[in-house]
Structures are given as structure tokens and as C-alpha cells.
Amino acid sequence: MLCGLLLTASCSQDREANSATLPNHDQVALDTATIPAPAPDTQAVASPDTAAALATAPETTAPDTGYTYPGPKPLPGAILPHKRILAYYGNPLSKRMGILGEYPVDEMLSKLDQEIENWRKADPVTPIQPALHAIVVTAQGKPSAGGKYRLRMTDKMIEDVLAMAAKRDAIVFLDVQVGQSTLQEELPRLEQFLKLPQVHLGIDAEFSMKNGGVPGRRIGTFDAADINYATKFLSDVAKQHNLPPKLLIVHRFTQGMITNTENITLRPDVQVVMHMDGWGPPALKKDTFRRYIKNEPVQFTGFKIFYKNDTKNNSRLMTPEEVLALKPTPMYIQYQ
Template sequence: GGTGDVRTPTPKPRPQLPRGGLQIFPRYRVVAFAGAPQHDNLGALGVGRLDRAVGRLRRQARPYGRGRRRVLPALDLIATIALSHPGRGGKYRSRQRPAVIRRHLRAARRAKALLVLDIQPGRSTFPREVRALRRWLREPDVGIALDPEWNMGPRGVPGQRIGYVRGRTVDAVSAYLARIVRRHKLPEKLLIVHRFTPDMIRGRLKPRRSVAISVNIDGFGSAGQKRGVYQRLARRRGRVRNGFKLFYEEDTGLMSPRQVLRLRPRPDVVIYE
């Protein structure tokens, strides 16, 4: 009898970012809407129906695709929400239900956008909350944002003081994300760290292959105030990227995309809330 046709199985192609490629920067500028569906006051993503919000994001993001840089839109969903009371488990935070995250992931995919899961840990910890999201992080189009303002340690209460994060905690999160990227052969992961005071991030951040880290400078106020804070906190060298946040409600006189792109260094991530 003849030999059977033995073929080596073709390896599965490595999944790519929603708009192609394996690396986010410098090819793309990320433009995101942040929020949560529970309350309008949790940001632009929570206002009205999700598909309408995604349509508004598309229109808002368009002017940022200047020159060679393409826009990569993102939905920044607050996946762990800080609470002013203990809540279930006593950690002063609540977690989004899987159905909510799934709905946002589907909406992001329809728009060829990233989904970023944003963490306000209360009395929990960033590593614990990130690990709780691992089923989503195995996807090629899901990243993480850390919001140190709401990182309270074992005894703080969200809203009563401003929290902070140590560089080594961010490094532990980026190492965890890098392991997931390697194990599942994924494209680069986006890791955003919010900041509006100098000591909100204490210690250096370690750049890592396969994790694109951006420090997002996010105080609200007038265009002049925002420019001043950005100039003080933005990084002019190194592999950690700069982000800039705009607030539809709290900012006095919303900066236009043209004004944002005049900032130096130009932000790689722009978030609207």
C-alpha cells in the first residue's frame, strides 16, 4: 500500500493588533474614550448607548491621524471601580461583570479598536486585580490601565486622599503582561499609568519588550494649566511613552486635536473622559 500523505501542520499565524501589525508605537497614536456604563459621570464611554459612544470616538479620533501615524482607537473601560464604602469583600472596589466586559470587547472589535481595562483598586492591589482579568488579557486586543489615584493600600478610603503607585508594582504588572504575550504569542500589550502629580508614580518604570508603557497625564483645568502640568511631567527621552487626558465636562475650554498635537513631546496616547 502507498504511504499516507503526511503534512506538517501549518503554524497558526500570530494574531495582530486590530488595525494590523504587532507593535503599537511608533506606528499608531492611540485615541481612547474612558468610562463605565454605570454612571455618566464615569466618563465619555458611559454616556448613552455603547455603539453611539463608539461612533463619537471614531469622529473624535479622526484628526489625530496626522502624517505617517495612524490612529488606533481604544475603549478604556473602568473594569475595577473604586468605592467610598467597603462593598462586597471589604476592598472598597467593585468589579465589572464578565458580560459588561464582553459587550465592550465586541464593540471594540466592531470598530477595530483596542479594549483597555482600567483599574481603580481601592484597598485591593494592582497585581491582584490584573490577575483577576487574565482571561481577557489572553486576547490580542486587550490592554490594562492603572489609576494610582484610587490605590489606597490596606487602610485608605477612596476619595479621602490621593493614592500613588511604586515603580516596582508597575514593573510586576508589566512582567505579568509580558509573560502572557510570550505564552500566547500575542502582539504588544498597552499598559497605561495615570498621573497628575509628580509623586503619584514613585520610582522608575522599567521598559519591557512586548509591553508598550504610557504615562497618561490627566489633571483637568484650562488649556494653560493642562499644558503646564504636561510640560512638568512629560518624559523627553526613554522608551516610556507620554499620554494626555481631556475631560469633556471638567476642562474649561476643551483643547482641540490641533492644540493637543502642538504639545511637545507629542502625546502617543490621548484619552477623552
């Protein structure tokens, strides 16, 4: 995702799209352009049925940190909640899609080092796991090959991100914006990378156009059934290759982006993070977290900070201390 709406009406000209006019094949480098912003979602809170289901979900408490969260006890090797993940997000082929591609590799990694140090000072108890979160299927403003409104990155691009991550012993998230495609079409191609122990998955509901339409002109959606497909896919990969638990990051900043959360199946070998992906001043970000993450946390929670969009209109970045004060405390932090 390139910029998330909070409770504002539009981010119009501020919204950066994923690519310019597309060539007639999927696996190419991308540039940037602008696509219109979606309309805001107006629903604010979880339904009573959803809230009741979450209230009765089993919980697990980590013995080392005391952190309590919904779902089964994870298998050995799980990262959460024993460490907090701090990720840099973007695409190395674009300077406008996030910090990951904005600077030369060594400079970007140095900035990541400094951000990690800021978080260590704010919370000396919880170890930090560095991460790079790369968009490897990008939603498009035009139909592209097959009419799917999505662009697949090359294997070479993914391999380059893996090489960057290796310089910091960082884990890697492969982020998918399906457009008019589906997770069923996109995830199998990524299995060759997801079978690596350090590689995990992100799915962006904003650009999942289930009922047709052009990505970016309205906000898309994933249902619990989509998330269950993703967790089952990751679970199968983990079992087949004898891997520690996989992580699934689910982007969200409106009520309608994720439906039927009470039907999401939690698995011991997959850890689900509901990730607050909206931008704006601190008060709006906190309110969005409360409405769409705290009310339906599912399992673990995440929080995104936008270096540029969060500082528009004389606003400021939230500090690590402010993010740590949120409840449930985010265990996945992403910078764009």
C-alpha cells in the same frame, strides 16, 4: 479616574465618584455618588537622580515615523509609535463616569469616529488606532466586600465592551482602580481577557490606597515595583499566548502618584504610557504635562481631554493641534 486635580486645591462637588452605596458582593452594576476630593500634591519636578537616570536611558527610533523614545526596540506587532491611539474612556454602566457610558453604543461610536477624523486632519501622517478604555475595577467610598474599597465589574460587562469595540476594530483597555486591594490581587482575574490580542491594561494610581484610607479623600500612589509587577504580568501573558506587545497605561497628574520612576523596567513585549490625567484650562494642563510627564516620561506619553471638566469656568477643550505641539508628543489620547 473621574476627574483629576491639576494645581487646584479641590474639585469637591465637581468630583464624581464611582458608585453609590454598595451591595454585599463585588460583581454588580454600579450607580454614581460623590466622594470628597483629595488634597493637591505640592511637589513639582523630578528629582535630580530620576532626571539623570532618564537622561541616560537607551532610546529607540521608529524607522517609519522617526519618533524617538526611551527603551528597547519593541517586538513585531507593537502599536506604538507606528499608530496614535485614540480612546473613549468610562464605564458602560454609568452615564457619569465618562463618554464610554454616556450615550447609546452607536451614538458613542459615531462621536468616536468624528473625533478620530479631527485627529486625522491635525496629523495626516500618523494612523489612528481606535480604542475603548473601560474601568473594570472601580474604587469605592465604602469598604465593600472584603473591605477592599473596590468593586469588580462582571465578566458580562467586559464582554459587552469587547463587542462594542469589535464594531470599529478598536482595541480595549481594562482599567483598574485597586482601592485598598493590590494589582497582585486584581490582575490575575483579568488574564482571561488580557490573553486576547486586542486587550490591554490601565492602572490608576489615584485610587491605590497603599497606606489605608478611603479612595477619593486623598490621592493614592503606585511605586515602580507595582508598575514592574504589571509589566511582568503582561509580558508573561504575551509570551505564553504568543501575542504582540501589550500596552500599559499609567494614570498620573501629581508627582507623588508614581514613585521611583527610574526603577521602572522596560520590556520589549510591553509598551508603557505615562498618561497625563488632569483636568482644567489649557495652561494648567500643559503645565501638569510638563511637570509630571515630560520630566519623567519613562517611555511613551499620553494625554487626557475631559469633555465636561475641561470646559468649566468658561474654559475650553484643547485642540488636537495644541496636544500635538507638546513634547514628547503624546501617542495615546483619551477622552472622558
